[in-house]
Amino acid sequence: MIGSKILVCDDDPGIVEVIKIILEENKYNVQTIQTGKGIQKQIGHFKPDLIFLDLWMPGIDGKEITKVLKRDPRTKKIPIIIISALNDTESISSDIGADDFISKPFAIPDLLEVVEKNLKKH
Amino acid sequence: MKDRLQDPIPNSYGSTDFGPIFSLSNSLTPSNPINISTNPLLSKIVDLSPNIVAVYNLQTGKYIFINHALKPILGYDPSDWLEKGIEYVLKKVHPDDLKRILKENQEAIEYDRQNPGDRIVEFEYRVKNAGGEYRWLKTYGTVFDRDKDGNVKHIINISIDITAIKATEEKLLNFTKKLEQKVEERVRNAGIRLEIKETLSKNGNPNQILNQCALILNRGLQAGIVKIWTLEPEGKLNLFAFSCLEGFSKRNLPVWNEIKNGRILKLKKAYITNSLETTGDFKEKSWIKKHSLKSFAGYPLIIDNKMIGVLTIFSKSEISPQTHEFLYSTAYTIAYGIGRLRAEQALLNSEQKYRTIFSTLAEGIVLQDLNGRIIAANESAERILKVSTKELKKRSKDNVSNSIYIKEDGTFFNPPDFPYLKALETGQPQKNKVMGIVRDNRTTWISTNAIPLLDSNNRPYAVASSFQDITEQKKLEKQKDEFISIASHELKTPLTTIKSFNEILKMQFGKEEKPRYYLSKMHTEIDRLTGLVNELLDVSKIQSGSLTLRKEIVDIDKFIEEVIEDIQTTTSTHKIINKSRVEIKSLIDRHRIYQVLINLISNAIKYSPKADKIIISAKLKDKEIIFSVKDFGIGITKRDKKKVFDPFFQAITTIRQSHSGLGLGLHIAKEIVTRHSGTISVYSRKGIGSTFRFSLPINSS
Numbered sequence: 001m002i003g004s005k006i007l008v009c010d011d012d013p014g015i016v017e018v019i020k021i022i023l024e025e026n027k028y029n030v031q032t033i034q035t036g037k038g039i040q041k042q043i044g045h046f047k048p049d050l051i052f053l054d055l056w057m058p059g060i061d062g063k064e065i066t067k068v069l070k071r072d073p074r075t076k077k078i079p080i081i082i083i084s085a086l087n088d089t090e091s092i093s094s095d096i097g098a099d100d101f102i103s104k105p106f107a108i109p110d111l112l113e114v115v116e117k118n119l120k121k122h
Numbered sequence: 123m124k125d126r127l128q129d130p131i132p133n134s135y136g137s138t139d140f141g142p143i144f145s146l147s148n149s150l151t152p153s154n155p156i157n158i159s160t161n162p163l164l165s166k167i168v169d170l171s172p173n174i175v176a177v178y179n180l181q182t183g184k185y186i187f188i189n190h191a192l193k194p195i196l197g198y199d200p201s202d203w204l205e206k207g208i209e210y211v212l213k214k215v216h217p218d219d220l221k222r223i224l225k226e227n228q229e230a231i232e233y234d235r236q237n238p239g240d241r242i243v244e245f246e247y248r249v250k251n252a253g254g255e256y257r258w259l260k261t262y263g264t265v266f267d268r269d270k271d272g273n274v275k276h277i278i279n280i281s282i283d284i285t286a287i288k289a290t291e292e293k294l295l296n297f298t299k300k301l302e303q304k305v306e307e308r309v310r311n312a313g314i315r316l317e318i319k320e321t322l323s324k325n326g327n328p329n330q331i332l333n334q335c336a337l338i339l340n341r342g343l344q345a346g347i348v349k350i351w352t353l354e355p356e357g358k359l360n361l362f363a364f365s366c367l368e369g370f371s372k373r374n375l376p377v378w379n380e381i382k383n384g385r386i387l388k389l390k391k392a393y394i395t396n397s398l399e400t401t402g403d404f405k406e407k408s409w410i411k412k413h414s415l416k417s418f419a420g421y422p423l424i425i426d427n428k429m430i431g432v433l434t435i436f437s438k439s440e441i442s443p444q445t446h447e448f449l450y451s452t453a454y455t456i457a458y459g460i461g462r463l464r465a466e467q468a469l470l471n472s473e474q475k476y477r478t479i480f481s482t483l484a485e486g487i488v489l490q491d492l493n494g495r496i497i498a499a500n501e502s503a504e505r506i507l508k509v510s511t512k513e514l515k516k517r518s519k520d521n522v523s524n525s526i527y528i529k530e531d532g533t534f535f536n537p538p539d540f541p542y543l544k545a546l547e548t549g550q551p552q553k554n555k556v557m558g559i560v561r562d563n564r565t566t567w568i569s570t571n572a573i574p575l576l577d578s579n580n581r582p583y584a585v586a587s588s589f590q591d592i593t594e595q596k597k598l599e600k601q602k603d604e605f606i607s608i609a610s611h612e613l614k615t616p617l618t619t620i621k622s623f624n625e626i627l628k629m630q631f632g633k634e635e636k637p638r639y640y641l642s643k644m645h646t647e648i649d650r651l652t653g654l655v656n657e658l659l660d661v662s663k664i665q666s667g668s669l670t671l672r673k674e675i676v677d678i679d680k681f682i683e684e685v686i687e688d689i690q691t692t693t694s695t696h697k698i699i700n701k702s703r704v705e706i707k708s709l710i711d712r713h714r715i716y717q718v719l720i721n722l723i724s725n726a727i728k729y730s731p732k733a734d735k736i737i738i739s740a741k742l743k744d745k746e747i748i749f750s751v752k753d754f755g756i757g758i759t760k761r762d763k764k765k766v767f768d769p770f771f772q773a774i775t776t777i778r779q780s781h782s783g784l785g786l787g788l789h790i791a792k793e794i795v796t797r798h799s800g801t802i803s804v805y806s807r808k809g810i811g812s813t814f815r816f817s818l819p820i821n822s823s
Contacts, residue, residue, distance in 0.1 A: 014619035022622060056611060085614035086607075090713070091672050105618035105652055108625040 001119050002027040007048035009033045009065070010083065011057040015104070019052060019083075022108055023115070036060035040068070043075055050118055055084035055092065063096050070097045079118035174259075174281040176203075177266050180231075180274050183208040195259075195283045197252030216248035216256055223247050230263075231274065238272060240265045246284070258288040304444060311448040314342035318452060322459030328467060332363035335456060340365040343445065345437035346415055350423075350456065351383060352431040359383055359432060370413060383432045386420045390429060392450055394419040396440045417441045421453035425461040485588045486568075488514070490542055492583060495519050506568060506591045507559070528558040528565070530667035541572035542585045549574050549582050556592070567596040599666055606662040610655045617655070621648045657786040661769060664793045671711040671797055675822070678704050678747060681712065682740055685719045695734065696727050702740035704747055709821040714794045721787040722751040722814045730755025730811065746800070746817040757808040766804055767792040791816070 006028050008019045016032045023030045031046050033039055036057050043051075051069070055062040062082060069075040082093040085104040093101035099121075102114050168175050168189050174196075177187040184207045188200035203211055212220065223245045230243045242264045248256040259281045266276035317338045321331055332350050340348040349364040386393050395401045396417040398410050409415075415436050423431040433453045435441070441449070480487060486503030490496050496518040499511040507514065517523060527535035537543060541552035552572040559566045570589035574582035624644050631637040663669040679702060686698045719738075726736045733754040741748050758766060765771050769789040795802045795816045806812035 012615045012619075015615055018619045018622040018626075021626060025626070085611040085618075088670075088672075104614045105621040105648065108622060108629075111622075 003029055004049040004119050005029045005031070005046060006050045006052065006115065007031050007033065007043065007046055008052040009036065009039055010052070010054035011035060012054070015054070015083070019111070022111060026112060036065050039065060048078060050079045050081065050115060052081050052083055053098070055082055055086065055089070066096045066098050079121065081114055081118060175278070176281070177276055177278045178208055180277050186276065196249060196257060214250045219247035234265065234274060257283055258285040260284045307442060307444055310342060311445060314338060315448070315452060315455065317342070318455060322455065322462070325466065328460065328463035329363060331463060332460065333365065335459070336363045336365035339435070339452070340367055343435070343437060344439065345435050346370060346413065347436040349434045350431065351434070352460065353387070353429055359387070362431065383420060383434065386422050386432050387429060390422045390424065392419065392421045394441060394446055414438055419446065419449060421450055423453055423457035423460065425457045430457055430460060485590055488587045490518065490585050490587070492546060494542070497584065506566065506589065524561060526560040528560060530556050541570050542587050545572035545574040545585045546582045549576065549580070565593070566591060567593045603662045603666040603668065606658055610659045613655050614652065617648060617652055621645070624648065657790060660790045661786050664790065669793060669797065671714060673709045673711050675707050676710050676712050677707050678740055682738060685716055686738060689720060689723050693727055697735045698723065699735055699737045701737055704740050704742050706742065706747065706820060707822055708747060708818065709823065710798060710818060715818070718791040718794050718816065719749065719751070721791050725787065726751050726753035726755065729753060745820050747820055748815055748817050750813055750815040752811065752813040754811040757810055758804065758806040758812055759808060763804055763806060767802065
């Protein structure tokens with residue numbers, strides 16, 4: 001859905017940049033944040049339709065953020081897609097209650113497919 | 123006869139009466155003396171007597187009457203004695219007896235003076251006969267008559283020749299004495315034997331024990347010198363133990379027996395001499411004389427017909443036949459003792475050796491019986507388990523434990539799975555079993571081998587477990603896993619960026635042929651790098667035991683179709699043929715089994731460059747699904763077959779493969795199949811092709 005707001009949260013600037021480029025190329029409205037700290041504030045301002053979340057981040061990691069967001073009635077409906085280099089990303093993301101996942105490294109079509117799929121749900 | 127009777131009696135003594143003799147008879151009394159020459163009865167009796175009858179004057183020392191028996195008994199003429207008197211006769215008495223009989227005589231006279239009476243006194247003594255030989259006489263004497271003051275005047279003696287009786291008596295005495303000696307000797311020898319046996323049955327330093335034996339023998343026999351020699355391997359005799367009684371110096375022992383030893387050794391026979399002074403070697407003569415050594419005896423020490431040494435004895439006294447016999451058998455006792463001591467020493471040495479190894483080993487070792495009771499534990503076991511052997515024994519006996527046992531994946535180790543119980547149950551050694559012992563919130567990791575000890579019927583009766591403390595190793599492994607995990611994560615992140623930018627570039631410049639080609643090359647390499655990183659991560663997980671499965675119900679036929687569809691897109695050279703039809707759903711980790719199949723098919727393609735097809739099949743057999751991947755390639759050598767599932771294995775092939783990988787794929791595949799309780803195997807013929815098969819148990823629930 002063109003124009004949907006997507007928040008990308010990853011501590012790696014390269015990943016953040018490349019996802020931003022891919023999504024903006026596909027006409028999405030993208031904001032980024034490189035730390036879990038302050039993510040709730042940014043969600044409050046930006047009101048994203050979908051969130052990309054890295055699992056491993058210094059400070060508050062993706063697991064905790066997911067739990068917090070999924071507990072909060074204001075944010076629990078926002079789809080969270082875990083991005084991780086771990087081989088068992090799939091099991092972890094479903095364990096913590098994330099909506100979907102994508103393993104690093106990913107192929108661009110796969111990334112876009114995941115976004116489309118999860119935006120459609122809502 | 124009459125003449126002879128009358129002859130020795132001078133007339134002056136003719137009036138002599140014979141009263142005292144006949145005082146014993148009722149018919150004759152001293153108050154009625156009878157003149158011998160005038161009494162025909164008396165003279166006949168005296169004449170017929172086979173014994174010497176003599177009367178002498180105590181005061182003058184002269185005989186007044188001697189009968190004819192003197193001549194046949196002692197060979198002297200009665201006239202001779204009558205003439206020379208008692209003094210002369212006393213000179214013929216054996217010097218050993220003279221003093222005694224004079225003393226006895228004096229005592230008798232003294233006694234008579236105080237208690238006058240006609241007592242009969244007896245003497246036994248030896249007298250030299252006319253031929254110069256001593257004859258034993260027994261003489262009965264008594265008062266013949268007294269003077270008017272009452273003092274003894276004449277003595278009458280009757281002497282019997284008791285030489286023959288004496289000789290018999292002496293013989294009897296000797297015999298008794300010898301018998302007593304023999305008994306005494308036997309009792310003494312039995313005592314010595316007992317003491318030696320007791321000493322030999324002790325444990326300890328063989329040298330000390332045998333010295334003690336030599337001393338017992340020497341002291342018991344009052345010999346002088348006792349030596350025990352042992353035969354050394356090079357055939358020489360070595361003085362192993364000895365004893366010398368006081369008066370002998372240890373330094374100055376005779377060597378004579380050493381000469382004889384050779385003979386004893388050679389002939390395996392005892393040697394004995396009781397006349398050392400005449401048989402001893404010349405050099406030793408003075409020494410032998412100085413210590414008045416009388417005898418030497420040497421005995422072979424033999425066990426099982428084998429000479430092991432010699433026992434030698436120098437003695438100051440004669441060695442009697444029974445002592446000889448005793449020594450002969452004592453030599454056997456000593457030989458047997460030496461044998462036992464040597465065997466014991468050898469055992470002790472080897473036991474000591476093993477005990478040293480046992481206690482100094484860095485591995486912990488615990489010996490348990492069938493009930494799991496700990497029989498022995500070494501120092502390392504104490505150190506690793508942090509419990510004393512005593513406490514270990516007690517706990518195993520009471521079957522209590524203050525520890526929890528866990529497996530590598532964190533689940534509990536149940537008693538039936540304990541390696542030592544498994545070893546006892548199966549009779550098979552259990553190797554490299556890893557076990558965590560949790561106590562006081564601390565985990566000690568051990569890697570243990572349990573080896574059953576089998577009896578002659580091949581049944582285990584005990585189990586020996588050796589174990590190493592791998593806690594530190596585990597810690598390092600965990601750090602390594604974490605490192606690999608982080609490292610691969612960190613590697614994959616930039617890979618993602620590269621890959622994505624590569625794709626973005628491809629979208630922009632993909633229409634031009636050259637950039638498209640370059641970008642697709644980059645793409646392949648990025649995927650390869652990603653694969654390698656994933657493999658490393660998987661192996662690290664396998665090694666740390668953290669490879670976990672997420673099983674789900676999967677339609678096997680559909681699943682295989684998907685796999686083939688995916689892989690077919692990556693190859694244009696090979697046609698992947700599907701021969702599967704199981705019509706079943708089973709519980710598997712879709713992701714991991716996908717990984718296995720992709721790996722097997724990629725290998726099949728890689729190792730069959732000249733072929734154009736790969737056959738995939740899945741079949742049901744018993745309660746398993748058998749998957750197989752068949753290629754028509756170069757095959758695997760027999761030697762390589764065993765190793766293909768080892769980590770980092772690289773087949774040596776003539777094909778120069780640019781995509782050779784790390785050699786981890788089959789290792790990971792095997793691990794995944796094993797975790798599914800399945801098995802994987804390979805069938806291959808060189809130059810014809812290979813078939814990899816793996817089985818998964820059917821689980822539809």
